Amino acid sequence: MFRRILSLLCLAAPLQGGEAVKPMTHAVLVHGIWQNEGRCFGLLRKDLEKRGVTCLVPSLKPADGREGIATLAFQLRKEIDDTFGPDQHFVLIAFSMGGLVSRLYLQDLGGAARCDTLITISTPHHGTEMAKFHYGQGAAEMRPNSVFLHELRLGETILGEMPIISYRTPFDAVIVPCESSLWDRAENIEIPCPLHPMMTRSRKLRRDILRRFSYPG
Numbered sequence: 001m002f003r004r005i006l007s008l009l010c011l012a013a014p015l016q017g018g019e020a021v022k023p024m025t026h027a028v029l030v031h032g033i034w035q036n037e038g039r040c041f042g043l044l045r046k047d048l049e050k051r052g053v054t055c056l057v058p059s060l061k062p063a064d065g066r067e068g069i070a071t072l073a074f075q076l077r078k079e080i081d082d083t084f085g086p087d088q089h090f091v092l093i094a095f096s097m098g099g100l101v102s103r104l105y106l107q108d109l110g111g112a113a114r115c116d117t118l119i120t121i122s123t124p125h126h127g128t129e130m131a132k133f134h135y136g137q138g139a140a141e142m143r144p145n146s147v148f149l150h151e152l153r154l155g156e157t158i159l160g161e162m163p164i165i166s167y168r169t170p171f172d173a174v175i176v177p178c179e180s181s182l183w184d185r186a187e188n189i190e191i192p193c194p195l196h197p198m199m200t201r202s203r204k205l206r207r208d209i210l211r212r213f214s215y216p217g
Contacts, residue, residue, distance in 0.1 A: 052217020065138020099123025
């Protein structure tokens with residue numbers, strides 16, 4: 001019980017040391033495989049919009065990734081440009097496969113120039129064994145040691161000094177091994193959560209994201 005209370009207090013506490021609270025006025029929320037706008041970020045989107053943040057939550061197609069992650073990354077760029085214009089900065093929050101879509105957009109499609117912070121949630125940065133049981137090009141790209149992941153890793157330098165946070169749960173049965181969500185380029189945070197798709201709904205995770213920013217509302 002003491003450890004649980006201490007954990008909650010730590011998540012509720014303000015950032016310490018050299019960690020500055022950053023402003024967030026616009027956010028892009030990128031869903032994972034088999035998902036769409038309505039099936040992933042409902043609670044977090046409400047949290048942000050209540051604080052005055054303008055949110056874009058595109059539904060990328062095909063949601064199963066069968067045509068490859070690049071197809072989704074190009075859609076993401078178009079959605080952002082069409083909605084926010086060419087210059088508006090934003091925070092990018094991505095779940096699962098959406099984290100790889102977002103990284104490709106940032107690294108190869110010019111997005112890094114306007115993204116203030118990248119937050120990934122249960123993203124298979126090093127692939128997942130479960131992708132071996134799924135069809136399509138996107139699944140092949142998410143398998144460990146794929147050419148796609150290798151090239152993505154080589155392009156990380158384009159991210160420069162961008163702040164990056166990667167959340168993971170040790171109980172993830174979709175990202176296998178769950179340590180695949182650890183990324184040495186990121187601040188890695190463990191959030192105990194029993195199921196992969198519940199991560200974006202986690203109160204602890206949402207609280208930890210929200211405390212990192214200041215808001216227009």
